[in-house]
Every structure is written in C-alpha cells, then in structure tokens.
Amino acid sequence: MRAGSGRGAMNENAALLPWVVIRQDDKDNRYRVGRFATKDEAEKTAEGLDASGHQRLYCVERVGQGLPQP
Secondary structure (H helix, E strand, O other): OOOOOOHHHHHHHHHHOOEEEEEEOOOOOEEEEEEEOOHHHHHHHHHHHHOOOOOOEEEEEEOOOOOOOO
C-alpha cells in the first residue's frame, strides 16, 4: 500500500485539513470542493467562488460537523 492510503489516511487528513468548502446546487446536491487547514482559508475560497455569480451556494464546514440528518 502507498503511504497515506488505507483506513487511517482519512483520519490523518481530517486532522490536518479539518475545514471543507461545500458546494450546494439548486437541487440540494452537495459536493466537497476542497479541504483546508484553517477556517479563514476555507472562507476566503468560498467567498471567491460565491463571487463568480453562479446559482450555487458555497459553505464552510468543519469535518464531522455537516448538516444534521432528519
């Protein structure tokens, strides 16, 4: 196995890059756009994407802190 792969790799990435930018389209589909080390870095990216004028919502979430399930 390559270094950084396998079950532990996701936990390591979450610890190093705990902030994600999520794109939500008009049909409520959600996609992870990127992972970031700081909330500020993630917010700046989301703001830049929001400024593009597309009909999409970009939000910042901490890994494991997504929307509650119904």
